Amino acid sequence: xxxxxxxxxxxxxxxxxxxxxxxxxxxxxxxxxxxxxxxxxxxxxxxxxxxxxxxxxxxxxxxxxxxxxxxxxxxxxxxxxxxxxxxxxxxxxxxxxxxxxxxxxxxxxxxxxxxxxxxxxxxxxxxxxxxxxxxxxxxxxxxxxxxxxxxxxxxxxxxxxxxxxxxxxxxxxxxxxxxxxxxxxxxxxxxxxxxxxxxxxxxxxxxxxxxxxxxxxxxxxxxxxxxxxxxxxxxxxxxxxxxxxxxxxxxxxxxxxxxxxxxxxxxxxxxxxxxxxxxxxxxxxxxxxxxxxxxxxxxxxxxxxxxxxxxxxxxxxxxxxxxxxxxxxxxxxxxxxxxxxxxxxxxxxxxxxxxxxxxxxxxxxxxxxxxxxxxxxxxxxxxxxxxxxxxxxxxxxxxxxxxxxxxxxxxxxxxxxxxxxxxxxxxxxxxxxxxxxxx
Numbered sequence: 001x002x003x004x005x006x007x008x009x010x011x012x013x014x015x016x017x018x019x020x021x022x023x024x025x026x027x028x029x030x031x032x033x034x035x036x037x038x039x040x041x042x043x044x045x046x047x048x049x050x051x052x053x054x055x056x057x058x059x060x061x062x063x064x065x066x067x068x069x070x071x072x073x074x075x076x077x078x079x080x081x082x083x084x085x086x087x088x089x090x091x092x093x094x095x096x097x098x099x100x101x102x103x104x105x106x107x108x109x110x111x112x113x114x115x116x117x118x119x120x121x122x123x124x125x126x127x128x129x130x131x132x133x134x135x136x137x138x139x140x141x142x143x144x145x146x147x148x149x150x151x152x153x154x155x156x157x158x159x160x161x162x163x164x165x166x167x168x169x170x171x172x173x174x175x176x177x178x179x180x181x182x183x184x185x186x187x188x189x190x191x192x193x194x195x196x197x198x199x200x201x202x203x204x205x206x207x208x209x210x211x212x213x214x215x216x217x218x219x220x221x222x223x224x225x226x227x228x229x230x231x232x233x234x235x236x237x238x239x240x241x242x243x244x245x246x247x248x249x250x251x252x253x254x255x256x257x258x259x260x261x262x263x264x265x266x267x268x269x270x271x272x273x274x275x276x277x278x279x280x281x282x283x284x285x286x287x288x289x290x291x292x293x294x295x296x297x298x299x300x301x302x303x304x305x306x307x308x309x310x311x312x313x314x315x316x317x318x319x320x321x322x323x324x325x326x327x328x329x330x331x332x333x334x335x336x337x338x339x340x341x342x343x344x345x346x347x348x349x350x351x352x353x354x355x356x357x358x359x360x361x362x363x364x365x366x367x368x369x370x371x372x373x374x375x376x377x378x379x380x381x382x383x384x385x386x387x388x389x390x391x392x393x394x395x396x397x398x399x400x401x402x403x404x405x406x407x408x409x410x411x412x413x414x415x416x417x418x419x420x421x422x423x424x425x426x427x428x429x430x431x432x433x434x435x436x437x438x439x
Contacts (some may be wrong), residue, residue, distance in 0.1 A: 010038050014054045017077035021086045028107060028136075029095050036090075039071065052089045060085060061333070062279070062295035064286060081300065084275035088283055094139075096132050097280045100272035102265055107136060113260055114140035119212070121257045122235045124264030127314035130235040131195060133264060138191040143231055146190030151183050154199035162204055163220050166211065172221025184217050188228045197234040197257065198243050202250065209253045232257070267311040267318065269406075271413045274306050277315060281322040282335070289326045296329050301337040307413070308383070309342060317343060386414060 006018060018036060025034065035046055039055035045068070053071045060081055061073040070089040074082035083099065091097050098104055113120060114137045122130045131150060138148045156164055163173070167182030184192060194200075200208065211217050212232060216225040234257045243249035267273065278298055286295040298306075302325070311317055325339040332339075385404065393399040401411040 006036050007041075010036055010041065010054070013038050013056075014077070017054070017074065017082050017086060020078070020083050021090070024087060024099060024104065025090050027104065027111075028098065029090055029092065033092065034090050039073075045069070050090065050092060052086065054086075059333075060297045062089065062283065062297055064283065064295065070283070079300075080275055081298070081303065084279050084303075085297070087276040088279035091280055094132075094135055096129065096136050097276050098270075098273050099276050100270040102270050103273050106133070106262055106264065110137050110262060111140050113137060113262075115142070117141075117231045118259045119231075119257050120233045120259070121240070121261045122233065122264065123240075123261060124235075124237065125266050125314055126237045127316035128264040128266060129315055130237075130264055131193065133262065134191070134193045134233045134235065137233060138231075141191070141231070143190045147187050148191050148193070149183050149187040150193040150195060152195045154196040158201050161201070162207065165204070165208070166217040167219035169219055169221030172219070176221070179219075182217065182219065184211060184228050184230055185226065187230050189230075191231045191233060194232065194234045196237065198236045198238040198240060198249060202248070205250045205253045209250065209256055212256055267314045268309075269410070271307050271410065274318065275303050277318055278303070278306060278322050281319050282326060285323050285326060289323060289330070294333070296326060296333055296335045298325075298335045299337070302335050302340050305337050305340045313343065386411070 006022070011018060014036075025031075033049050035049045035051040037043075037051065037053055039053045041053070045051050049068065051069045053069070055071070055073045056075070057073040058075060059073070060075060061071075062085055063071045065071055072085055072089050074085060076082060087097060087099060096103075096107060098107060110120075110133060120134075120137060122133055124130055134150070135148060138144060151165070153161070163176075163180065163182065165183050167180050167185055168176050170176060170179045194208075211228075214225070215229060216227050218225050240249055240254050240258070244251045244254050275298070279295075282295050282298070306318070306321070309321075313320070321340065321342060322335075324341050325335045328339040328341065329335045386400070389400045389403050390397070393403060397411055397415075398408050401408040404411065406414075
């Protein structure tokens with residue numbers, strides 16, 4: 001992948017931020033397609049590039065200036081907001097957006113896999129970006145100039161699935177008024193993504209296995225096999241070994257697909273991805289929602305609220321929340337905490353908890369007596385669990401993280417997010433070295 005090229009004047013003026021973002025951008029995006037420059041630099045833009053014009057100012061600001069130009073103002077080059085804004089502004093329409101070490105390690109591994117033709121099985125909950133990762137593998141492979149065909153196995157009628165995958169001859173069945181090549185032949189020379197592969201009927205799994213083994217398909221109504229050259233990526237949101245054990249998925253097909261498994265974790269376990277994804281979604285929907293090229297920027301308080309949420313709907317839920325916030329903030333330059341409304345509406349209120357500490361937890365906006373909103377309960381319970389576990393562990397963050405089943409880094413991140421959202425946690429929880437709890 002081509003490295004980013006940045007002129008010396010831009011580096012002099014914006015070096016601290018560009019050094020932070022440059023390594024991430026170079027690993028995720030095509031460096032030839034990005035042009036970072038100072039706002040005052042008005043030299044002609046390079047063809048077929050995305051340009052980001054940078055300036056320093058008292059408050060963050062983002063604005064689209066056409067399809068390939070974004071202007072960005074940032075206040076603090078070491079802030080999470082500045083990094084998130086720059087990554088979002090740099091990304092192309094189909095580029096992955098990530099900043100969390102967990103995600104970056106997956107994309108680094110995926111880039112190494114891309115140069116081969118071995119099948120890849122991507123596991124992860126719905127809405128975590130499995131198709132984005134699949135496209136990343138395709139665009140980094142030698143097949144990048146050939147078709148990328150995505151098939152959702154759960155979205156097609158079972159009676160039509162075989163014909164849609166393998167094709168059919170004219171007159172092969174009622175309604176077949178014309179021949180169809182099918183998805184596998186359409187992907188010839190390129191990549192075929194089989195999303196939600198666990199939904200594939202057992203009767204069709206054997207035919208798919210043969211097609212993958214022999215790299216050939218037999219259209220319905222034909223007796224002649226047709227050779228295809230397809231690299232297969234399969235995605236599953238259910239545990240396929242469990243499906244195999246329970247007889248719902250063929251073991252031989254599983255082992256055929258599971259040559260190299262990748263896993264995308266839920267969004268709540270990738271907290272550093274939240275801010276850049278949120279800014280990318282704001283950029284994507286600014287014109288449709290606000291009717292303007294100006295993009296409302298998320299404040300630190302709003303970002304803290306996003307980091308504290310458990311995200312049961314993952315990235316798709318985040319997109320809903322950002323679009324909702326943009327509507328509520330219509331006419332404002334900032335998306336503030338009061339504009340953040342989760343799928344179960346909640347607000348921050350003061351709730352007394354253990355040890356005489358006052359913690360403002362998320363509490364439900366009452367729709368009626370006794371109504372309890374799930375997101376409020378989750379946020380309340382998570383913050384309470386963190387504080388109670390820290391108390392029980394004498395403030396030792398390493399022990400508390402182990403008790404909570406998360407990494408110490410994730411615990412530190414959650415504590416910082418609670419403080420940024422105005423949640424006072426009482427006495428600071430010392431690091432293990434301060435407590436004598438060495439690693």
